[in-house]
Amino acid sequence: MKILMIGPHDIYSASEPWTTRIKNLAYQFAKKGHAVKLIYFPLDNNNAGRRFEENGYEVISLSRRLGSRVFLENIVKVTRLAGWADVVHFQKCYYYASLPALIGAWFKNKPSHYDWDDWETKIFYYSNPKNRVLGGFIHILERLIPLAADTVSVSSKRLRGLCLRFGVMEDDIFPAPVGADISRFRPCPESSQGIKTRYNIDHHLVLYIGQLHGGQYAELFIKAAGFIRRKTNDVTFMIVGDGYRAGELKEMAAREGLGARMIFTGPVPHELVPFYINSADVCVACFEDNDITQCKSPLKIAEYLACGKAVVASDVGEVGSMINDAGLLVRPGDYSALAEGILKLTADNELRRALSSKARARALEKYNWDFTASSLLAAYNRYLRG
Numbered sequence: 001m002k003i004l005m006i007g008p009h010d011i012y013s014a015s016e017p018w019t020t021r022i023k024n025l026a027y028q029f030a031k032k033g034h035a036v037k038l039i040y041f042p043l044d045n046n047n048a049g050r051r052f053e054e055n056g057y058e059v060i061s062l063s064r065r066l067g068s069r070v071f072l073e074n075i076v077k078v079t080r081l082a083g084w085a086d087v088v089h090f091q092k093c094y095y096y097a098s099l100p101a102l103i104g105a106w107f108k109n110k111p112s113h114y115d116w117d118d119w120e121t122k123i124f125y126y127s128n129p130k131n132r133v134l135g136g137f138i139h140i141l142e143r144l145i146p147l148a149a150d151t152v153s154v155s156s157k158r159l160r161g162l163c164l165r166f167g168v169m170e171d172d173i174f175p176a177p178v179g180a181d182i183s184r185f186r187p188c189p190e191s192s193q194g195i196k197t198r199y200n201i202d203h204h205l206v207l208y209i210g211q212l213h214g215g216q217y218a219e220l221f222i223k224a225a226g227f228i229r230r231k232t233n234d235v236t237f238m239i240v241g242d243g244y245r246a247g248e249l250k251e252m253a254a255r256e257g258l259g260a261r262m263i264f265t266g267p268v269p270h271e272l273v274p275f276y277i278n279s280a281d282v283c284v285a286c287f288e289d290n291d292i293t294q295c296k297s298p299l300k301i302a303e304y305l306a307c308g309k310a311v312v313a314s315d316v317g318e319v320g321s322m323i324n325d326a327g328l329l330v331r332p333g334d335y336s337a338l339a340e341g342i343l344k345l346t347a348d349n350e351l352r353r354a355l356s357s358k359a360r361a362r363a364l365e366k367y368n369w370d371f372t373a374s375s376l377l378a379a380y381n382r383y384l385r386g
Contacts, residue, residue, distance in 0.1 A: 003026075026055070098145055186307060236261050
């Protein structure tokens with residue numbers, strides 16, 4: 001099968017780590033013997049217009065500059081590539097990627113597949129509540145694109161429900177949960193000591209991974225850390241990631257009296273993330289309960305599970321089914337419940353070991369990119385065989 005994949009972000013930028021989804025799926029398809037071309041849109045326009053081979057598939061970069069000329073040029077380029085493909089796969093509703101994908105597939109009479117993994121309208125309004133014009137445009141796209149595509153994959157039951165509400169046929173909707181690269185994200189205790197030595201950590205380490213933007217809820221982790229710090233001084237906390245709220249969150253940590261017990265690493269290349277996870281005694285995924293989190297299939301949880309880590313997570317959306325009995329679930333938005341869960345795990349070595357083996361089993365069973373790729377291939381074949 002020839003698969004043209006289109007993602008709207010920069011797959012080589014540490015500031016857009018969610019692109020690991022489309023990269024890993026492309027790799028899985030190539031590993032299964034399919035021919036793959038992956039289009040991405042670099043943040044630095046100097047990197048646009050490149051074509052090269054990587055990990056068994058071809059990578060093509062297009063410009064994401066604003067303007068009708070660039071947009072039309074991209075439509076022409078994508079349409080030509082759609083002529084090569086058996087199926088056109090695109091991720092998210094960003095107009096500069098999704099519209100060329102749909103137009104190219106339509107012109108070349110090829111099936112299109114929409115990979116829907118976040119409710120982008122809600123995410124946009126979270127940070128831009130007053131920008132009704134752009135928000136309305138995103139809403140229209142996100143409302144119509146599932147209907148325009150031949151098949152849709154969803155990362156959560158909530159997104160599946162939205163597809164059905166919008167009028168997508170049930171047989172055209174396929175599950176595609178987030179996954180981890182289980183060969184890179186795996187239990188590896190010997191890799192942990194380097195991180196603890198670098199940061200001079202000689203206590204339990206509790207880890208949070210995530211972008212420090214709106215809608216990520218790192219503040220819950222910081223408040224939980226402050227709660228724990230007032231009870232014990234035997235825990236060090238670490239936040240791996242960066243974003244526009246980093247300064248604000250560092251000030252919050254200072255107000256909580258965390259001092260050197262709260263480490264902000266800044267941005268970390270995704271290939272180094274397994275070392276940080278393996279260094280932790282407990283890993284945390286904290287959320288509030290809202291439309292955004294109910295749609296998510298959080299990447300960090302899949303990677304925690306793959307590394308066989310004891311996890312404390314907020315029970316919202318897909319989180320409960322991802323964790324199952326492989327971690328502790330607490331009330332979303334409740335930092336004190338989060339803190340109690342962390343304290344329970346740091347105090348109980350046997351419980352952490354038991355959860356560790358269950359966590360790895362969950363990743364091997366379902367939350368890996370091979371499982372997700374197989375579901376997507378079933379979606380493609382629905383039309384190719386028809």
